[in-house]
Amino acid sequence: MNDIARAEDVAALPPAYRRFWEAARAVVPPAALACDPVRTLAWGTDASFYRLVPKIVVKVRREDEVVALLAAAARLALPVTFRAAGTSLSGQAVTDSILLVLAGGWKERRVEAGGARIALGPGVIGAEANAALAPLGRKIGPDPASIGACMVGGIVANNASGMCCGTTQNSYRTLESLKLVLADGTRLDTGDPASRAAFAAARPEVVAGLARLRDEIAADRALAERIRRKYRIKNTTGYGLNAFLDFTDPIDILAHLIVGSEGTLAFVSEVTFRTVEEHAHRASALLLFPDLAQAALATQRLKAGPVAAAEIMDRPSLRSVEGKPGMPPVLATLGPAACALLVETRAASAEALARQAEEVAAILAGLPTLEPIAFTAVKAEFERLWDVRRGIFPSVGAARKIGTTVVIEDVAFPIERLAEGTVALQNLMLAHRYDEGVIFGHALDGNLHFVFTQGFDDPREVARYGRFMDEVAEMVVRRFDGSLKGEHGTGRNMAPFVALEWGEAAYGVMRRVKALLDPAGLLNPRVLLDDDPRAHLKHLKPLPPAHEIVDRCTECGFCEPRCPSRDLTLTPRQRIVTRREIARLVATGESAERLERFEAGWAYLGDETCATDGLCQLACPAGIDTGKLTKRLRADARTPAAEDLAEDVAAHFAGALAGVRAGLATAHAAHAVLGTRLMGAITRGARAASLGHLPQWTPALPTRSPRARLEDVRRGRGREVVYFPACVARAMGPAAGAPDARALHEATLSLLEKAGYDVLFPEAMDRLCCGLAFESKGFPELADAKAKELEAALLAKTDGGRIPVLCDTSPCLYRMQGALDPRLRLHEPVGFIHAHLMDKLRFERRPETVAIHVTCSAIKMGLDGAFKAVAAACAERVVAPPTGCCGFAGDKGFTTPELNASALSGLRAALPPDCKAGFSNSRTCEIGLSTHGGVPYQSIVYLVDACTRPLP
Numbered sequence: 007m008n009d010i011a012r013a014e015d016v017a018a019l020p021p022a023y024r025r026f027w028e029a030a031r032a033v034v035p036p037a038a039l040a041c042d043p044v045r046t047l048a049w050g051t052d053a054s055f056y057r058l059v060p061k062i063v064v065k066v067r068r069e070d071e072v073v074a075l076l077a078a079a080a081r082l083a084l085p086v087t088f089r090a091a092g093t094s095l096s097g098q099a100v101t102d103s104i105l106l107v108l109a110g111g112w113k114e115r116r117v118e119a120g121g122a123r124i125a126l127g128p129g130v131i132g133a134e135a136n137a138a139l140a141p142l143g144r145k146i147g148p149d150p151a152s153i154g155a156c157m158v159g160g161i162v163a164n165n166a167s168g169m170c171c172g173t174t175q176n177s178y179r180t181l182e183s184l185k186l187v188l189a190d191g192t193r194l195d196t197g198d199p200a201s202r203a204a205f206a207a208a209r210p211e212v213v214a215g216l217a218r219l220r221d222e223i224a225a226d227r228a229l230a231e232r233i234r235r236k237y238r239i240k241n242t243t244g245y246g247l248n249a250f251l252d253f254t255d256p257i258d259i260l261a262h263l264i265v266g267s268e269g270t271l272a273f274v275s276e277v278t279f280r281t282v283e284e285h286a287h288r289a290s291a292l293l294l295f296p297d298l299a300q301a302a303l304a305t306q307r308l309k310a311g312p313v314a315a316a317e318i319m320d321r322p323s324l325r326s327v328e329g330k331p332g333m334p335p336v337l338a339t340l341g342p343a344a345c346a347l348l349v350e351t352r353a354a355s356a357e358a359l360a361r362q363a364e365e366v367a368a369i370l371a372g373l374p375t376l377e378p379i380a381f382t383a384v385k386a387e388f389e390r391l392w393d394v395r396r397g398i399f400p401s402v403g404a405a406r407k408i409g410t411t412v413v414i415e416d417v418a419f420p421i422e423r424l425a426e427g428t429v430a431l432q433n434l435m436l437a438h439r440y441d442e443g444v445i446f447g448h449a450l451d452g453n454l455h456f457v458f459t460q461g462f463d464d465p466r467e468v469a470r471y472g473r474f475m476d477e478v479a480e481m482v483v484r485r486f487d488g489s490l491k492g493e494h495g496t497g498r499n500m501a502p503f504v505a506l507e508w509g510e511a512a513y514g515v516m517r518r519v520k521a522l523l524d525p526a527g528l529l530n531p532r533v534l535l536d537d538d539p540r541a542h543l544k545h546l547k548p549l550p551p552a553h554e555i556v557d558r559c560t561e562c563g564f565c566e567p568r569c570p571s572r573d574l575t576l577t578p579r580q581r582i583v584t585r586r587e588i589a590r591l592v593a594t595g596e597s598a599e600r601l602e603r604f605e606a607g608w609a610y611l612g613d614e615t616c617a618t619d620g621l622c623q624l625a626c627p628a629g630i631d632t633g634k635l636t637k638r639l640r641a642d643a644r645t646p647a648a649e650d651l652a653e654d655v656a657a658h659f660a661g662a663l664a665g666v667r668a669g670l671a672t673a674h675a676a677h678a679v680l681g682t683r684l685m686g687a688i689t690r691g692a693r694a695a696s697l698g699h700l701p702q703w704t705p706a707l708p709t710r711s712p713r714a715r716l717e718d719v720r721r722g723r724g725r726e727v728v729y730f731p732a733c734v735a736r737a738m739g740p741a742a743g744a745p746d747a748r749a750l751h752e753a754t755l756s757l758l759e760k761a762g763y764d765v766l767f768p769e770a771m772d773r774l775c776c777g778l779a780f781e782s783k784g785f786p787e788l789a790d791a792k793a794k795e796l797e798a799a800l801l802a803k804t805d806g807g808r809i810p811v812l813c814d815t816s817p818c819l820y821r822m823q824g825a826l827d828p829r830l831r832l833h834e835p836v837g838f839i840h841a842h843l844m845d846k847l848r849f850e851r852r853p854e855t856v857a858i859h860v861t862c863s864a865i866k867m868g869l870d871g872a873f874k875a876v877a878a879a880c881a882e883r884v885v886a887p888p889t890g891c892c893g894f895a896g897d898k899g900f901t902t903p904e905l906n907a908s909a910l911s912g913l914r915a916a917l918p919p920d921c922k923a924g925f926s927n928s929r930t931c932e933i934g935l936s937t938h939g940g941v942p943y944q945s946i947v948y949l950v951d952a953c954t955r956p957l958p
Contacts, residue, residue, distance in 0.1 A: 011042040029078040038065040044607035048580035052092035057547035058100040065109035077191040088269040090160035096497020128159025144281040147175030164495040165266030185276035196261040215522040216256035240492035285352035287359040290388035293347040294376040301345040302425030305449040312362040317348040318449035326401040400627040406459035418492035438474040453492035462546035501536035552585040558628040565622035570893035570909030575615040578622040578632035617895035619862040640784025660772035671710040701900035706936035708738035723762040732815035761846040768799035778821040793825040816927040820863035840872035847954040855883040857924035880953035887916035894934035910938035
């Protein structure tokens with residue numbers, strides 16, 4: 007791995023930070039520490055519109071590390087901020103001091119009491135927790151929109167809620183216990199009586215202080231009533247003072263004060279939630295009303311009905327998506343005052359669901375709707391309705407002026423004043439010229455999100471934003487006594503307004519809570535509480551244009567869990583942050599030295615370790631594929647010598663492929679003579695001596711694929727397929743000692759023979775290639791030229807597209823789908839087996855456990871369900887570890903093996919002991935999977951061929 011940090015970076019740190027750096031080096035691996043300008047900027051960026059660059063970033067993996075680092079920071083009086091996924095929107099996770107980032111570990115999951123509880127490490131993503139609970143019909147209560155990316159640590163720190171959990175199933179209400187580390191390194195497990203007793207003995211001033219505050223609040227009737235009233239609607243402004251009324255034991259109070267404290271009171275190292283029921287049946291209806299008043303009245307009625315969610319959307323919200331594919335046509339016909347409610351009801355049975363839908367319709371009887379009330383329980387149909395709601399934020403983001411950011415704020419009104427509050431908010435947005443602004447939100451809780459675009463590169467624009475937020479705060483608090491934060495957390499942007507919302511007495515309690523638990527004020531200072539009335543207008547994040555492919559990025563971080571390099575170098579968000587800084591430096595000419603550092607850092611952090619797999623696009627609200635940017639930059643940076651070599655390979659492709667086969671044969675022969683241990687030592691030494699230029703050998707390296715005459719096979723049964731073995735499969739055979747020693751084309755032909763297919767091959771196949779290798783290396787023109795050659799050969803052999811095409815390698819087929827004539831009916835192995843062979847073969851399920859790895863390309867083609875179905879027809883138990891992209895990325899498993907190792911670091915532990923084999927649909931991916939999984943991986947074709955017989 008390239009060393010991006012330099013000695014001069016450490017030397018440039020202030021003295022106290024240098025001492026912290028030395029202390030941290032004794033605690034964490036060198037790769038987990040950063041003080042260089044590239045990684046501190048990239049790793050220090052979150053989803054908010056604030057920019058602070060930490061002096062030091064430490065990626066922590068264990069509680070012991072956190073304890074030691076907090077102790078060191080306390081000795082040196084240095085502030086520390088914690089970061090989970092960095093999806094928070096209010097500036098909770100940025101700092102100019104020390105940033106501790108959850109990385110790698112923190113993934114513990116223990117399902118307890120038959121699913122009634124679940125204990126989770128703070129690095130578990132919310133969706134992963136729900137996946138563990140799904141077989142038991144349970145889920146965690148919080149359901150934020152970012153649940154596919156946000157981590158449990160952040161969910162608790164921000165008291166996350168969401169569309170369906172309201173105020174009864176949020177983080178606070180479903181918390182069972184916590185494991186904590188306080189600012190001085192003291193540990194506490196609130197679920198362990200022994201730990202509670204030890205804490206009370208070690209920190210009596212904390213226990214006594216919390217008890218004193220509890221008693222003072224109870225004695226102040228006005229304050230107690232205000233606290234109760236404030237939490238009848240969603241509220242995450244300031245500390246959760248309801249803990250003093252809901253609990254009597256000081257340690258229980260402490261546990262619930264931590265919820266929503268945004269890392270300002272303690273570090274959370276484990277959370278135990280009480281889970282909630284996940285109903286098996288759902289139905290949704292999009293209700294259209296002539297105006298907000300009627301929608302608000304409907305919401306008030308629905309509050310007492312069997313409704314899981316009711317999302318309100320104003321007319322500008324609906325207008326932002328009405329032209330998008332798949333949207334209901336009626337949206338384009340609505341009048342200027344129209345409003346929508348997207349209502350969902352859930353039940354344990356289809357019969358109960360139908361009754362509930364009828365009950366909802368009865369509750370709303372008499373209210374004027376623009377369309378009849380119609381619920382649908384068909385998944386494809388109600389998902390299209392929810393696409394209306396999901397599409398609003400991306401639509402606003404996509405339409406914004408480049409260089410501006412998308413600001414999303416949330417407030418809450420008493421539900422009886424929802425319509426009035428919404429109109430007042432609309433009027434304020436128009437008065438301050440936020441004409442593109444939209445309003446939507448969780449109507450049952452009076453919780454509204456308002457979204458608008460804002461530039462922060464002009465002082466006049468910052469001043470406009472400041473005036474707007476001042477008036478929003480005054481309106482919400484003074485006029486409606488609402489919440490300035492319903493669920494997004496206070497952060498930096500509402501910290502100056504906490505006193506306004508709560509009043510002097512409650513704000514004083516919050517100050518005392520902070521002083522009691524963090525007396526030196528070192529944990530996440532200036533977050534949640536800040537007496538500077540202009541603090542929310544400082545440290546605003548610039549979003550300079552970087553490249554048309556990524557300029558719509560809002561830096562939300564939804565992409566990060568899917569990125570194979572997330573624990574190694576940079577994520578897609580961080581790559582975009584880096585490119586934006588490079589573009590800014592080029593445009594301004596500010597610092598040639600800094601520009602040089604960033605461009606040098608990009609070479610490894612951005613380019614070499616980017617797998618260009620494109621899975622980030624699937625999670626991105628704006629549909630951005632950062633891998634396309636990497637490939638475009640590779641193309642821009644190619645040298646004449648590299649172009650000449652690539653052209654020579656393309657022109658003499660058959661010879662180049664023969665060279666690869668010869669190299670594999672040589673490596674296999676050397677391995678046979680030297681043995682695995684000596685071969686590994688020699689090749690590792692050679693790679694080190696070459697400074698990483700020689701490829702990394704692995705025992706899973708394929709043997710040479712046997713060369714065979716692949717001639718058309720006619721059986722006369724009326725079934726035809728054109729089979730194109732990908733070049734990688736034509737070169738690479740099975741690994742030495744693989745369970746099935748046949749070449750992939752041999753197994754494929756065996757399978758097709760049993761199904762009675764005539765198998766046809768394209769002419770001059772040795773020179774054919776889909777172009778994927780050229781594209782990924784930055785030669786798109788050569789890639790397209792090779793694709794055109796393949797297209798011509800396939801059109802000729804398929805009779806103009808009449809006969810389907812089977813390619814045995816998923817990534818190649820995905821490239822072919824995007825590059826070849828649409829008349830060609832293209833299939834990779836899983837898709838072809840699922841669509842064409844399941845009814846033509848007799849499957850005999852084996853009593854064994856097998857693992858599957860669904861490749862990036864198969865996921866992008868929507869084949870993950872088909873993959874599981876095919877494997878389940880062959881084996882009694884199928885496991886699919888959530889590895890995402892394996893990071894082998896063509897040849898990077900050889901040239902940048904640390905990427906593959908990092909992406910698959912959890913694979914071996916995720917495989918059950920009785921799993922002896924794995925299956926995928928990409929030969930190169932299978933190399934890395936075998937290396938890091940500890941079991942041999944081969945193509946799914948081998949499994950299906952072994953488990954099927956011809957039908958009579």
